[in-house]
Amino acid sequence: MSELAETGLTVRGLAVTARRRRETVTIVSDIDLTLARGEAVGIVGESGSGKSLILKAIMALLPSGVTATAGEIRLDGTELAHAPARAARAARGHRLGLILQDPSTALDPLMRVGDQIAEVRRHVVGRDGASARAEALELLEQVQIPDAAGRYRAYPHELSGGQRQRVVIARALAGEPEFLLCDEPTTALDVTVQAEILSLLDDLRTSRAMGLLFVSHDLAVVSQVSTQLLVMRHGRIVERGATEQVLTAPSHPYMRTLLDSVIELTA
Numbered sequence: 267m268s269e270l271a272e273t274g275l276t277v278r279g280l281a282v283t284a285r286r287r288r289e290t291v292t293i294v295s296d297i298d299l300t301l302a303r304g305e306a307v308g309i310v311g312e313s314g315s316g317k318s319l320i321l322k323a324i325m326a327l328l329p330s331g332v333t334a335t336a337g338e339i340r341l342d343g344t345e346l347a348h349a350p351a352r353a354a355r356a357a358r359g360h361r362l363g364l365i366l367q368d369p370s371t372a373l374d375p376l377m378r379v380g381d382q383i384a385e386v387r388r389h390v391v392g393r394d395g396a397s398a399r400a401e402a403l404e405l406l407e408q409v410q411i412p413d414a415a416g417r418y419r420a421y422p423h424e425l426s427g428g429q430r431q432r433v434v435i436a437r438a439l440a441g442e443p444e445f446l447l448c449d450e451p452t453t454a455l456d457v458t459v460q461a462e463i464l465s466l467l468d469d470l471r472t473s474r475a476m477g478l479l480f481v482s483h484d485l486a487v488v489s490q491v492s493t494q495l496l497v498m499r500h501g502r503i504v505e506r507g508a509t510e511q512v513l514t515a516p517s518h519p520y521m522r523t524l525l526d527s528v529i530e531l532t533a
């Protein structure tokens with residue numbers, strides 16, 4: 267693996283292809299992005315534009331039949347995309363965390379939520395049992411689970427959807443990731459809970475100087491948490507820039523359409 271004197275998570279020229287029947291089709295191409303610690307990059311675009319596959323390529327979680335065929339993915343200069351799987355996994359370690367849309371499938375239904383977080387503290391950070399449990403409780407408090415001490419012993423089905431997503435976030439934080447990748451993390455939640463989770467992610471990003479890569483089809487949601495915005499269409503980035511700039515002076519016609527639809531919804 268080559269080392270370069272660069273920091274953060276960088277993706278250069280990423281292309282992802284999939285086998286469909288006997289054909290190989292390109293799903294995303296020419297993807298460039300840079301994520302520094304403490305920064306939040308949002309990726310917005312219509313369903314099927316390839317947002318999720320970018321996150322999966324970074325996490326080395328592409329489904330079978332789908333391959334990253336070009337480009338580089340670097341973590342502090344260390345190349346991950348072309349490294350042998352084991353070496354790349356070691357380099358990623360727990361420096362990257364992932365949060366998905368549906369919190370109910372992300373948690374073990376048969377394990378108390380506090381223990382699921384404590385387990386990460388034990389195995390990833392190397393804490394003993396008592397410290398791991400104490401720190402798991404602190405994390406539940408940090409993600410603002412009401413009555414955290416009581417809820418520590420709850421099973422996932424005993425919590426609301428919003429509380430489950432908070433537990434998922436706490437468990438991701440337990441591994442002390444430097445970069446948190448979120449794929450539609452609030453789409454399954456109602457609007458009020460969604461706003462609370464977005465504000466929580468924003469607070470955690472700044473308090474932990476964590477990089478946030480946030481994917482959603484919803485422009486209003488993405489712009490709320492992102493300092494930089496990438497707009498995708500048909501597998502390519504068609505617009506990019508500081509969130510404020512993209513929102514106020516979009517150059518691509520698709521971005522203007524997206525903005526109009528948000529304005530219509532909020533009018």
Ligand SMILES: Nc1ncnc2c1ncn2[C@@H]1O[C@H](COP(=O)(O)OP(=O)(O)OP(=O)(O)O)[C@@H](O)[C@H]1O
Pocket residue numbers: 284285293311312313314315316317318319320329330331332483
């Ligand atoms: N396992 C797979 N095999 C073949 N094609 C796939 C596979 N997974 C996704 N795709 C295709 O890749 C394209 C991009 O999918 P992706 O999930 O990244 O889109 P997305 O922008 O995240 O959309 P959504 O918001 O609906 O999740 C879609 O056309 C999808 O059909």
